[in-house]
Every structure is written in structure tokens, then in C-alpha cells.
Amino acid sequence: MAIVLQSVLKRVAVDTRPLSTPAYRRLVVGQGVSFIGFQLTTVAVSAQVYAITGSSLWVGLLGPANLIPLVVFGLWGGAVADAVDRRRLLLLGSVVAWVSTAALLVHAWARLDNVYLMLVMVALQSTGFAVTSPTRGAIIPRLLPTGQVAPANTLNFLVSSVGTVLGPLLAGVVLAKYDYATAYLIDALLFGAGFYAAVRLPRLAPTGEVSRPGLRSVVDGLRYIATRPIVMMSFVVDIIAMAFALPRALYPELTAERFAGSPVAFGWLSASLAIGAVVAGLFSGWVGRVRRQGLALTFVIALWGLTVAAAAFAQPLWLIVTLLAVGGAIDLVSAVWRQTILQTYAPDEMRGRMQGVFMVVVAGGPRLGDLRAGATAGVVGLVPAWAGGGLLCAVLVLVAGLGVASFRRYDAVRDAMVRP
Incomplete structure (x- = not known):
């Protein structure tokens, strides 16, 4: 029995082989530590905006x-x-993100309570993130052999999910006992881990055909996506999932209505999706063995929508958190499949642009979801906005995913064997 159990665990446990590469190990650990601070700031900004305005619409903005x-x-x-050298670009984007956190710290410390200034600071932080995220994604295939890219993506999403759990939970404690300035100060300090990892990276000059960065280069990347339905649909299903079903902007209102505005409850809600992602990541050894990834993506994202809809009707905090955690587990699995398709499908000279679009979709989709949730809640109320988005997501992703034959039939192993 012990041998059988050990064999099962070996098949499902997270694959840690990429950690044997020092540069990757530093990168993923630094990313994990700094991401705790990033999530702490994200929660604090959302709570501070709601405290200043009392409006979910402003949070949605x-x-x-x-x-x-x-x-x-x-x-x-x-x-x-x-x-360009991807190491240097990663350092530049990191500094821009850190400056925005420092600005939020000064704003909170001075008690300016100016929501317009906060929106500007958030936009600056987003600019830094927009540069570092695709750069980091394009770096990974340069540090590791192809066979370790999928496990590396799982580890990346796992540590990010850990940060998304710890950051909001830490935010709940910090905001309950201290203030917004303390939250931003902690983020500014944790930033050092990610910056150190970037400094220690080797030089990563471009390979293959180098195109001058600009509008034409961006258009070439978009044209590449448009002519490859597998890649295009991997973006489409994610946009549907985030834009229609993500309830994140409604957490402050839900906390105020059902849990008397408790910062701890708000922290648990904010961490719930990531809790599920962490659990899924720890038992993700099977994810890389799924071959029909297009069909699998379609069904798991439909399940995500239904799970989110169910959470809208739950009353106890533990049940809401549990249902959202299941959704978070589903989201991690789908993210690994989508990221791995991009990193192994595209040639190195196109990976930066593919990661740029991936980042826009992955990070931009939730922002559209925030706006959709906040705006619809103001019109139809909290529960209809939350549950209706989840149900609409399930319907749309089934129509889109099953309606594109090449995506529905996509086989990752077969494609890798026949594609030059």
C-alpha cells in the first residue's frame, strides 16, 4: 500500500525539476516574495478607495x-x-513599479485621500508590471530545457498564488491593526527580493531575427496570433472567464453587507481564489500530461463560471471562500495550459510579443471584470451582478470553445511532433 501511495503522489505532486537551475530558482523565489507585497498593495488600494468613496463603482474604476x-x-x-537584453528591461520595469508603491506610501502617510491621485499611481504601477511580466515570461524558456517549461510555469503560478493568499491575509491583519501606509511600506521592502533575482540573471541578448520595437513589430505579433487559431482561442477563452465571471470588485460591498465591514473577512475573500490555486499547484503533476488541451480548457472554464455563480448565493464566509477556492484551482490549471502553449509554440524571436499579449489578456481581463462587476452591481445589485456574470461565462465559453474545430481537436503532443 505504501508503495502504491508513493507512486500516486509522485504522479500528482508538483514537478520541482526547474528549481535545480540557480537562475530560475532565484527568479521564482524573488517573484514569490515580491508578489506578496504586490498583492498586499492591491488589496490595500481597493479598500482605501472604497473607504474614501463608499462606492463599488470607484473600486471598479x-x-x-x-x-x-x-x-x-x-x-x-x-x-x-x-x-533588447531582457535582463536590463526587467530591471527597468521593476524600478518603475517600485516608484509607484513609494508614491502610494507618501499619499497614505500624508492622508491626502485623493482618489484621482490614487488612480494615477495605480496606472504607473500597471506600467511597470506591463513591462516586467512579458519579459519574465520570455526569459523562462531561455533558462530551461523545453521539457521543463510546463513545470516551471506551474511553479510560477504556484508561487504567485501563494503570494495572492499571503498578501490579502496579511492585508487583513495590517489594515485591522495599522493603516494603509504600513501596507505600502511592507510592499516597498519586499520588492527587494524580486529586484535581487533580476540583478543576478545572466545577460539575455536577443536571438534569431531581431525586429525594431515599435508599431510594426507589435502588428507582426498580432498578425502571428490572428493566423493561428489555437493561440487566438487560448486568449479568447481567458477573456471570457475574467471579464464576465471575476467577482473581485464586489468583495468590499459583500464584506460591508454580510460581514459588517470586517477587514479579516475581506482578506479571506481576497485570498480565496489563490488558496485554491495553491492547493491545485501542489498536486499539479498530472497537468502536463493532458493532451486535448483546447477541449479541456473549454470545460474547466465553464466549470469556473458555474462555481463563481454558486458562490454568489452562499451565506457563510467559509462556504464562499471554499467555492471561490475551487474556482482558483480551476484557474491555475487553465493558466498553465495557456502559458505553455504560447512558450513552446512560438519561436524565441516572437516570445516577448506573445508574452506581452498574454500579459495584456491575463492582467487586462480581470480589470475588465472589475469594471463589469462594479458597474452592473450599481444597476442590478450585488447578487445578480455576481451570479449572472458566472452563468454568462459558462455559456459563452462553451459556444466559443466547442465552435472552433481546430481548438477543440488540439492535441499538444501530436502538435509538437508534426509542427516544424
Whole structure:
């Protein structure tokens, strides 16, 4: 029995082989530590905006404040990452993100309570993130052999999910006992881990054909996506999942209505998706063995929508957190499949641009979801906005995913064997 159990655990436990590469190990650990601070700031900003305005719509407006820089600088940053030393670009983007955190710290310490200034600072932070995220994604295939890219993506999403659990939970404690300035100060200090990892990276000059970063380079990347339905649909299903089903902007209102505005309850709600992602990541050994990834993506994202809808009707905090955690587990699995398709499908000279679009979709989709949730809640109420988005997501992703034959039939192993 012990041998059988050991064999099962070996098959399902997270694959840690990429950690044997020092540069990758530093990168993923630094990312994990700094991401705790990033999530702490994200929760604190949301809570502070709601405290200043008392409006979920203003919380939802954090979405476009993030989205516009993500689209502009994400696409541009991905093109630049294909043309310059990726290590240097990662350092530059990191400094921009840190400056925005320092500005939020000064704003909170001075008690200015100016929501317009906060939107500007959030946009600056989003600019830094828009540059660093595609650059980091394009770096990974340069540090590791192809067979370890999928496990590396799982580890990346796992440590990010750990940060998304610890950051909001830490935010609940910090905001309950201290203030917003303390939250931003902790983020500024934790930033050092990610910066150190970037400093220790080797030089990563571009390989293959180098195109000058600019509008033409961005258009070439978009044209590449448009002519490959597998890649295109991996973006489409994610946009559907985030834009229609993500309930994040409604957490402050739900906390105020059902849990008397408790910062601890708000922290648990904010961490719930990531809790599920952490659990899924620890038992993700099977994820890389799924071959029909297009069909699998379609069904798991439909399940995500239904799970989110169910959470809208739950009353106890533990049940809401549990249902959202299941959704978070589903989201991690789908993210690994989508990221791995991009990193192994595209050639190195195109990876920066693919990661730029990926980042725009992954980070921009939730911002659209924030705006959609906040705006619809103001019109139809909390529960209809929350549950209706989840149900609409399930319907749309089934129609889109099953309606594109090449995506529905996509076989990762077969494609790798026949594609030059």
C-alpha cells in the first residue's frame, strides 16, 4: 500500500525539476516574495478607495486605470523584450513599479485621500508590471530545457498564488491593526527580493531575427496570433472567464453587507481564489500530461463560471471562500495550459510579443471584470451582478470553445511532433 501511495503522489505532486537551475530558482523565489507585497498593495488600494468613496463603482474604476497602461506598455514591452537584453528591461520595469508603491506610501502617510491621485499611481504601477511580466515570461524558456517549461510555469503560478493568499491575509491583519501606509511600506521592502533575482540573471541578448520595437513589430505579433487559431482561442477563452465571471470588485460591498465591514473577512475573500490555486499547484503533476488541451480548457472554464455563480448565493464566509477556492484551482490549471502553449509554440524571436499579449489578456481581463462587476452591481445589485456574470461565462465559453474545430481537436503532443 505504501508503495502504491508513493507512486500516486509522485504522479500528482508538483514537478520541482526547474528549481535545480540557480537562475530560475532565484527568479521564482524573488517573484514569490515580491508578489506578496504586490498583492498586499492591491488589496490595500481597493479598500482605501472604497473607504474614501463608499462606492463599488470607484473600486471598479481601478480596472481601467490598470488596463490602459497594460495594453499600451504590455504590447510595447513585449516587442522591446524581443529586441533588447531582457535582463536590463526587467530591471527597468521593476524600478518603475517600485516608484509607484513609494508614491502610494507618501499619499497614505500624508492622508491626502485623493482618489484621482490614487488612480494615477495605480496606472504607473500597471506600467511597470506591463513591462516586467512579458519579459519574465520570455526569459523562462531561455533558462530551461523545453521539457521543463510546463513545470516551471506551474511553479510560477504556484508561487504567485501563494503570494495572492499571503498578501490579502496579511492585508487583513495590517489594515485591522495599522493603516494603509504600513501596507505600502511592507510592499516597498519586499520588492527587494524580486529586484535581487533580476540583478543576478545572466545577460539575455536577443536571438534569431531581431525586429525594431515599435508599431510594426507589435502588428507582426498580432498578425502571428490572428493566423493561428489555437493561440487566438487560448486568449479568447481567458477573456471570457475574467471579464464576465471575476467577482473581485464586489468583495468590499459583500464584506460591508454580510460581514459588517470586517477587514479579516475581506482578506479571506481576497485570498480565496489563490488558496485554491495553491492547493491545485501542489498536486499539479498530472497537468502536463493532458493532451486535448483546447477541449479541456473549454470545460474547466465553464466549470469556473458555474462555481463563481454558486458562490454568489452562499451565506457563510467559509462556504464562499471554499467555492471561490475551487474556482482558483480551476484557474491555475487553465493558466498553465495557456502559458505553455504560447512558450513552446512560438519561436524565441516572437516570445516577448506573445508574452506581452498574454500579459495584456491575463492582467487586462480581470480589470475588465472589475469594471463589469462594479458597474452592473450599481444597476442590478450585488447578487445578480455576481451570479449572472458566472452563468454568462459558462455559456459563452462553451459556444466559443466547442465552435472552433481546430481548438477543440488540439492535441499538444501530436502538435509538437508534426509542427516544424
